[in-house]
Amino acid sequence: MSATVLAVEGIVKGFPGVQALKGVSLTVARGEVLAVLGENGAGKSTLMKILAGLQQADAGKMMWQGREVHFSSASQALKAGIALIHQELNLSENLPAGANVFLGREPQRWGVLDRRQMNAQAQQLLDRLGFGLPAETAVDGLSPGKKQLIEIAKALATDAQLLIMDEPTASLSEAETQKLFEVIRGLQREGVSVIYISHRLPEIERIADRVTVLRDGENAGELARGEIHHDAMVRLMVGRELSDFYQHQSIEPGPEIMSVRGLRTRAYPRHEVSFTLRAGEVVGLAGLVGAGRTEILEALAGLTPAVAAEITLDSQAYAPQAPYDAVERGVMLVPEDRKQQGLVLDASVADNLTLPSLTRMARFGFWRDFSREKACADEQIAAMQIKVSHAGQSARQLSGGNQQKIVIGKWLALGPKVLLLDEPTRGIDVGAKSEIYQWMETLVQQGIAVLFVSSDLEEVLGLADRVLVMHEGRLAGELSRENMSQEAIMRLATGGEGSF
Amino acid sequence: MMKKTLGIFVVFVLICLLTAALSDVFLRPQNVENLIMRIGLYGIxxxxxxxxxxxxxxxxxxxxxxxxxxxxxxxxxxxxxxxxxxxxxxxxxxxxxxxxxxxxxxxxxxxxxxxxxxxxxxxxxxxxxxxxxxxxxxxxxxxxxxxxxxxxxxxxxxxxxxxxxxxxxxxxxxxxxxxxxxxxxxxxxxxxxxxxxxxxxxxxxxxxxxxxxxxxxxxxxxxxxxxxxxxxxxxxxxxxxxxxxxxxxxxxxxxxxxxxxxxxxxxxxxxxxxxxxxxxxxxxxxxFPAQQNMEFAIIGFVILLGVLGDEWFKRYFAKRS
Structure with missing residues (x-):
């Protein structure tokens, strides 16, 4: 590998109460893809924010293209050629792609926006990324994958020499991921370096030239090209051997709990979907983003009532019109966007955990019973192994994994019959993931039926007893544990052929 | 929440003290009674x-x-x-x-x-x-x-x-x-x-x-x-x-x-x-009897100051904790 472009040494950063980084070092060579790995809370995000100028280190040295630099703002880092692409995309949905690429740096002519010039330049960048998207296309309605590519074009428009990508594939389908990797390889050839952050280890095996692992704010180790294997990465991340990540044991499923006939969602009102769920069964719902998976969960949980459906729950008619209908009947959803849909971030951990069950714990159904509430919250914190300093801590301060445990934990006191999980482990570190998997196991053994959506095929294969594969609003097929494979799922998910 | 209430309470006390210092009518029973009544009406x-x-x-x-x-x-x-x-x-x-x-x-x-x-x-x-x-x-x-x-x-x-x-x-x-x-x-x-x-x-x-x-x-x-x-x-x-x-x-x-x-x-x-x-x-x-017509303007400014001060307090405490 050629010359080192970035070398940071002994970066220290503390926040009140936490030492996020305790002297971290890393290097990136020109045209290299460096994967930075670590559990949530290991310090990755903080380090990346320091590299991109969003935060400033307390101590340490940063050499960029041979010169020592101290960025005090993101725009300084951007000027120097370091661009951070956030996990949450920052596009103005109402503007076309080209305008987004040049947002804030629009080419001007006599002080007036030069739209033609802007679109031409944007088109060049979009073409360089190799996807045929006209610069005039409106951004809203584009797939997450294409939006991600626009973000990259936006970074390239600033002449970035180092792209930091934080979980770029979190909302991408397999095919879109493939496309993104091609783009990254193309950039590599042009000499652009990439720092790639992801929790999806198989992706890192595919794309990374080198892996640096952080643990508890320190360097835990490094893997060169030939050493990048799943188990090696996990070992460095958790500091121990995870003999078997997925320990799903199919149990003999019990009686049918839910039967869905002719479900038509608002997103795909012309397609009918039918399936059943049995007690003690884990069913995966696979498919590309936009295939209608989330819509099915949301219809079953009453968030967006179905256009039409004949559903029975415990052999009785079930037609939820709002979440409280579903919760009442024991159908509970752990939604895709936990911060917006699942948690009251500014409320405490305890308040979040007790929110759905307050009425049941109250005297006369409305007078709060504080001691029962406290007992309930403490019980869930212990059961879910939620790491908090105290139950009154605000949910916002927790890591993604612990937040997700709250969203799951708040339902447990209510005794769910059917648990619907939408991307339950997205953006969550390995440790928390395996704890959540263990919980799913416990629940299933209690006779709960689990239906989960996941874009992580490894996860689907590791957890599900059965997979329902969706393609453009239809149920493209069903695979039992014996004939499940990544290839089989992808074939069904893409409508038979592996097209983008 | 208590910190916030405390801040506004301090401002309230200061304004009371200031008014009492500048006007000898303020603390007269008739005025206090009237004030309490209006607080009742608007408070509801x-x-x-x-x-x-x-x-x-x-x-x-x-x-x-x-x-x-x-x-x-x-x-x-x-x-x-x-x-x-x-x-x-x-x-x-x-x-x-x-x-x-x-x-x-x-x-x-x-x-x-x-x-x-x-x-x-x-x-x-x-x-x-x-x-x-x-x-x-x-x-x-x-x-x-x-x-x-x-x-x-x-x-x-x-x-x-x-x-x-x-x-x-x-x-x-x-x-x-x-x-x-x-x-x-x-x-x-x-x-x-x-x-x-x-x-x-x-x-x-x-x-x-x-x-x-x-x-x-x-x-x-x-x-x-x-x-x-x-x-x-x-x-x-x-x-x-x-x-x-x-x-x-x-x-x-x-x-x-x-x-x-x-x-x-x-x-x-x-x-x-x-x-x-x-x-x-x-x-x-x-x-300020001469400035009575400016009542809305003065109240507007005070509210603005109150909200700004509140925001400032919030950031100050967020930094410290």
């Missing part, structure tokens, strides 16, 4: 609107609600000739119905609270002006027994002042509101809804019902305050009775720590906010 409205603000909404129709019941009562009694119990019952049911309508339009039809209640502001006053033919209304010398609920005073032993009835009502309303928010499931649901409506709804909370209830509570308390206002002054002109009262109430609630983005509200803070507003108005009259 402010607590009402704080429920709506907690849901992230707003109610601009308060002043017109005040007009509707405040002018409606003497109109029904004197011009139409109803008996007091009927008139009171019907008026309170009407404002409850209006509150329900606001909530229903906001939850069922997803209309903006700002727009719904702005239309309410125009409609209710317009209707009252029409009904009363824009005539000034009053109780004359009759109904002294009924008017006691607003004009009555409870002597406080050897103290030189007596407790005005509106303040007694405010204490009752405040205790009920505090109990509701702190000790009932609904209070906790309301708080969750204010912070994040979607998450609250997904947790199985009937958020629409809560929102409708908040607008009903708000309208009811405004209507009740309107009755007290009108019984107290014994003269109501439909064209300006209760004008701008919604702004006094909203300002008091915001000063008291209700964030207009929803989710925060403390009854104690709202009470102190109301008291601050009224002392401020009193100070302008007593200390």
């Amino acid at each position: 409205m402010a607590i009402g609107v704080s429920f709506v603000i907690m849901t992230g909404g707003i109610d601009l129709s308060l002043g017109s609600m005040v007009c509707l019941t405040g002018c409606g009562l003497p109109w029904l009694l004197v011009k139409v000739g109803w008996s007091p119990p009927w008139a009171l019952l019907v008026l309170l049911l009407v404002v409850l119905g209006l509150g329900w309508t606001h909530g229903w339009m906001i939850t069922r039809w997803h209309l903006q609270p700002f727009i719904v209640t702005l239309c309410g502001l125009l409609i209710y006053r317009g209707v009252m002006r029409g009904l009363a033919a824009d005539q000034s209304l009053g109780f004359g010398t009759a109904y002294d027994g009924l008017r006691w609920i607003a004009t009555g005073k409870i002597p406080l032993g050897s103290l030189p002042i007596a407790l005005p009835m509106p303040f007694v009502w405010l204490v009752i309303v405040a205790l009920l509101a505090f109990g509701f928010l702190r000790y009932t499931v609904w209070g906790q649901h309301l708080l969750a809804l204010g912070y994040n409506e979607e998450a609250a709804k997904n947790s199985g909370i009937r958020t629409n019902r809560l929102i409708v209830a908040s607008y009903m509570i708000c309208a009811f308390l405004a209507g009740f305050a309107g009755l007290l206002f009108s019984m107290d002054v014994n003269s109501a002109q439909p064209s300006d009775f209760g004008n701008f009262y919604e702004l006094y109430a909203i300002a008091a609630a915001v000063l008291g720590g209700c964030s207009l983005r929803g989710g925060q509200g403390a009854v104690l803070g709202v009470l102190i906010g109301t008291a601050l507003m009224q002392v401020l108005r009193n100070m302008i009259v007593l200390v």
Whole structure:
């Protein structure tokens, strides 16, 4: 590998109460893809924010293209050629792609926006990324994958020499991921370096030239090209051997709990979907983003009532019109966007955990019973192994994994019959993931039926007893544990052929 | 939350001390009694609107609600000739119905609270002006027994002042509101809804019902305050009775720590906010009588300063903790 472009040494950063980084070092060579790995809370995000100028280190040295630099703002880092692409995309949905690429740096002519010039330049960048998207296309309605590519074009428009990508594939389908990797390889050839952050280890095996692992704010180790294997990465991340990540044991499923006939969602009102769920069964719902998976969960949980459906729950008619209908009947959803849909971030951990069950714990159904509430919250914190300093801590301060445990934990006191999980482990570190998997196991053994959506095929294969594969609003097929494979799922998910 | 209330309380005390230093009328029993009475009247409205603000909404129709019941009562009694119990019952049911309508339009039809209640502001006053033919209304010398609920005073032993009835009502309303928010499931649901409506709804909370209830509570308390206002002054002109009262109430609630983005509200803070507003108005009259026409401007500046200071405090504490 050629010359080192970035070398940071002994970066220290503390926040009140936490030492996020305790002297971290890393290097990136020109045209290299460096994967930075670590559990949530290991310090990755903080380090990346320091590299991109969003935060400033307390101590340490940063050499960029041979010169020592101290960025005090993101725009300084951007000027120097370091661009951070956030996990949450920052596009103005109402503007076309080209305008987004040049947002804030629009080419001007006599002080007036030069739209033609802007679109031409944007088109060049979009073409360089190799996807045929006209610069005039409106951004809203584009797939997450294409939006991600626009973000990259936006970074390239600033002449970035180092792209930091934080979980770029979190909302991408397999095919879109493939496309993104091609783009990254193309950039590599042009000499652009990439720092790639992801929790999806198989992706890192595919794309990374080198892996640096952080643990508890320190360097835990490094893997060169030939050493990048799943188990090696996990070992460095958790500091121990995870003999078997997925320990799903199919149990003999019990009686049918839910039967869905002719479900038509608002997103795909012309397609009918039918399936059943049995007690003690884990069913995966696979498919590309936009295939209608989330819509099915949301219809079953009453968030967006179905256009039409004949559903029975415990052999009785079930037609939820709002979440409280579903919760009442024991159908509970752990939604895709936990911060917006699942948690009251500014409320405490305890308040979040007790929110759905307050009425049941109250005297006369409305007078709060504080001691029962406290007992309930403490019980869930212990059961879910939620790491908090105290139950009154605000949910916002927790890591993604612990937040997700709250969203799951708040339902447990209510005794769910059917648990619907939408991307339950997205953006969550390995440790928390395996704890959540263990919980799913416990629940299933209690006779709960689990239906989960996941874009992580490894996860689907590791957890599900059965997979329902969706393609453009239809149920493209069903695979039992014996004939499940990544290839089989992808074939069904893409409508038979592996097209983008 | 306590830190915030403490901040506004300090400002309140400072303004009281300043006014007392600059004017020897301020602490006279007559003035204090008057002040307490006005705090009672405006406080009831402010607590009402704080429920709506907690849901992230707003109610601009308060002043017109005040007009509707405040002018409606003497109109029904004197011009139409109803008996007091009927008139009171019907008026309170009407404002409850209006509150329900606001909530229903906001939850069922997803209309903006700002727009719904702005239309309410125009409609209710317009209707009252029409009904009363824009005539000034009053109780004359009759109904002294009924008017006691607003004009009555409870002597406080050897103290030189007596407790005005509106303040007694405010204490009752405040205790009920505090109990509701702190000790009932609904209070906790309301708080969750204010912070994040979607998450609250997904947790199985009937958020629409809560929102409708908040607008009903708000309208009811405004209507009740309107009755007290009108019984107290014994003269109501439909064209300006209760004008701008919604702004006094909203300002008091915001000063008291209700964030207009929803989710925060403390009854104690709202009470102190109301008291601050009224002392401020009193100070302008007593200390700067020549500047009385500038009242709105001065109040506007103080609220702005209060909100800025609040933001500054929040950042300061966020940095420290």
